[in-house]
Amino acid sequence: MAMNEDGTPDGTAFGGVPEEETLPCGRELAQVWEQAGTDEPDPHTAGCPHCAEALRALRTLEGVVARARVDEPEERQWDTAALAGRVMDVVRLELRPGRTLALGEDDEDAWIVEAAAAxxxxxxxxxxxxxxxxSCRVETDPMSTATAAPSARPPGRLPRGPARVRIEVQVGLSWNLRLVADDVRARIxxxxxxxxxxxxxxxDVVVADLLDETGRPDEADEEDRLDEELDEEDRLGEGGPR
Amino acid sequence: MTEQQTPRALADLVAAAVLATRGVAFLRPGLAELLRSSVGLGAGRGTAGAAGASGVRVQRRKGSPGVDIEVYVVLCRGHRALDVTRAVRSAVVEALAGPTAGEPGEATPAQVRVTVTGVV
Structure with a gap:
């Protein structure tokens, strides 16, 4: 297709090959295919073996394309932009991993970086x-570890114990803040x-801002939110192990 | 096979076992180490510095048998992180108990630490 569009102005493609293919009956192939797509009856095409052959080839091609779409693996239908964004998040996390939280039981040596949990x-x-x-911060609950015996842990890793989450949210004006806070807790x-x-x-749920009736902050608020997230990434990266 | 090569071979063995675990997307890419090695500093050499195995560190214990393993993984969404870390640990232990891991007992993991560094 691009070749055709890039053809020279006199109607020939590179190398002197005619850009448009003409069938032996005098009709142009592109014209026959286009005519078939409109579903308007054409007396010539109906009786012409060359046009019939061209249309048969077109149907075959359409069948191949349709089967290829059906056979396409599920993964291909992912939102590739979103996936690429998440991969870039991983790259950023690697450069600034921040603190690490313990997963599982006391005798397990399993961990997750705070930013991934957040x-x-x-x-x-x-x-x-x-x-x-x-903004979302996750750390080991100081109340839970105050009475526990100190356990050896690798540098940069938080002590074992249940986590305490602090999250800031923006909430629509018409919502009951107490109920929203309960929902946020339940989701987390x-x-x-x-x-x-x-x-x-x-x-801990902190209502940091209210949203307008559309459920969207205005552009200035959205820029502030993005700035805050970037600042938070910086904060999470402070003092972490490399 | 020198002493430095053996941990590297074990790291490759561990990396293959980890990547075959359900829920693991990939090992930590190790971009920092790649950047260091590309400018000739060679910081990753002698450890598990090979590309693809940068999310695995293998260290022999001094004065006692066995090795310490550290694995850094990025998980696929939809898999419970704790369950995947447990499966990763099992896969590592199983891989190092196999015949390709060398002399019996030599590569027995004394410690397997699994850290989730991201979810995609």
């Missing part, structure tokens, strides 16, 4: 109607259990 929680909260997740506790396997001691 991102999971923000995504869980974002599905709630009228709610936008903002559920995501922590079903997606991570992280025990939660407490969830």
């Amino acid at each position: 991102r999971t929680f923000r995504a869980a909260v974002d599905v709630l109607p009228g709610v936008r997740a903002g 506790v559920e995501a922590a259990d079903s997606e991570l396997g992280l025990r939660i001691a407490a969830v």
Whole structure:
């Protein structure tokens, strides 16, 4: 196709080959195919063996394309832009991994970086109607570890124990803030259990802003939110191990 | 086979086992190490610096048998992180118990630490 579009102005493609193919009956192939696409009857095409052969080839081609679409693996239908964005998030996390939280039981040596957990929680909260997740910090609950015996842990890793989550949200004007906060807590506790396997001691919900009736902050607010997320990435990266 | 090569071979063995675990998207890419090696500093050499195995560190214990394994993985969404880390640990232990891991007991993991560095 691009070859045709890039053809020279006198109607020939590179190398002196005619850009448009003419059938032995005098009709142009492109014209026959285009005519077939309109479903308008054409007396010539109906009786012409060359046009019939050209149309048969077109149908065959369409069949191949249709089968290829059906056979296309599920993965191909992913939102590739979103996936690429998440991969870039991983790259950024590697450069600034930040603190690391313990997963599982005391005798397990399993960990997850704070930023990955925070991102999971923000995504869980974002599905709630009228709610936008903002800054999210996750750390071991100091109340839970105050009485526990200090355990040896690698540098840069938080002590074992249930986590305390602090999340900022933007909420629509018409929503009951107390109920929204309860929903946010429930979503985070559920995501922590079903997606991570992280025990939660407490969830602090901070309503940082109100959204207009459309459920969207205005552009200035959205820019502020993006700035805050970038700032948070910087904060999470401070003091972490390389 | 020198002492430096053996941990590297074990790292490759561990990396293959981890990547075959359901829910694992890929090992931590190790971009920082790639950048260092590309400018000739050679920081990753002698450890598990090979491309593709940068999410695996293998270290022999001094004065005692066995090795310490550290695995850094990025997971696929839709898989519970804790369950995947457990499956990864099992896969690593199983891989190092196999005949390709060398002399019996030599590569027995004394410690397997699994860290999730991202989810995609």
